[in-house]
Each structure stands twice: as structure tokens, then as C-alpha cells.
Amino acid sequence: MAKKQLDRARVHVHATYNNTIITLTDLEGNVLAWSSPGVVGFKGSRKGTPYAAQLATDRLIEKMKEFGIKSVIVTVDGTGSGRNSVVNALKNSPFRIEDVKNVTPVAHS
Numbered sequence: 001m002a003k004k005q006l007d008r009a010r011v012h013v014h015a016t017y018n019n020t021i022i023t024l025t026d027l028e029g030n031v032l033a034w035s036s037p038g039v040v041g042f043k044g045s046r047k048g049t050p051y052a053a054q055l056a057t058d059r060l061i062e063k064m065k066e067f068g069i070k071s072v073i074v075t076v077d078g079t080g081s082g083r084n085s086v087v088n089a090l091k092n093s094p095f096r097i098e099d100v101k102n103v104t105p106v107a108h109s
Contacts, residue, residue: 004032005068008098011060011090015080018045020053022060022086024067032067035060037082053082057089064095071096075103 009032012023023034037052040059046052064072072095076083090097 003066006032007068007070008072009064009067009069010073010075013074013076013078013083013086015053015076015078015083015086016048017080018048020048020056020080020082020086022053022057024060024064027073033060033063035063048081050081050085053080054085054089056082057086061089061093061095064093069095071098073098074100076100077103077105079104 006026008027010025010027012025014021019036019038021034021036024032026032035056037047037056040052040055042052072090074087074090074097076087087100
């Protein structure tokens with residue numbers, strides 16, 4: 001099966017204190033690929049580290065190259081320690097970052 005070729009995509013980062021899940025979708029929200037520190041080989045509390053999130057992002061970047069993506073929109077959800085390392089790894093990748101949005105829900109009274 002041939003992979004879908006895209007120019008633009010969206011990267012969703014869900015960062016919790018225990019894990020970081022990075023999902024690649026097209027602009028309509030259909031999931032194309034995903035990665036997490038557990039896929040790379042981290043277990044237990046080490047999944048929540050920034051280094052584990054960086055390696056998971058590197059794995060996703062390799063998948064993104066197969067789709068021919070040129071630019072991405074990043075949405076970050078959560079307060080985990082992996083959120084900054086994911087954005088930094090994407091900045092150092094060959095893809096152009098169009099926008100970074102923080103969509104973390106914040107309670108107010």
C-alpha cells in the first residue's frame with residue numbers, strides 16, 4: 001500500500017508526567033503515525049523523561065519523511081517534562097514549523 005503524500009501535517013503532543021505521546025495527523029485529523037517512549041524501549045518512570053520524548057520524536061520524524069511532509073503545525077497538550085524536548089527536536093528537523101499552540105485545558109473559577 002502506497003503512503004499518502006502530504007505537504008502539511010499536524011503533530012499533536014500529549015505530555016503527562018509519566019509519558020509523552022506524539023501523534024502525526026493530516027489537517028483533517030486522520031491519524032497517520034504515532035510514537036511514544038514505550039515504542040522506543042523505555043519502561044516505567046523513564047518514559048516520562050525529556051530524553052525519552054526526544055527519542056520518540058526522532059522515531060516519528062523518520063516516519064514523517066516517508067510521507068513527504070514539508071511543514072507541520074504543532075499542538076501541545078499537558079504539563080509533562082517531555083513537551084519542550086519534542087518541540088526542540090522538531091525545530092532541529094528538516095521540517096518547517098508553521099505554528100506551535102498550547103491547548104492545555106486550564107481550570108478557572
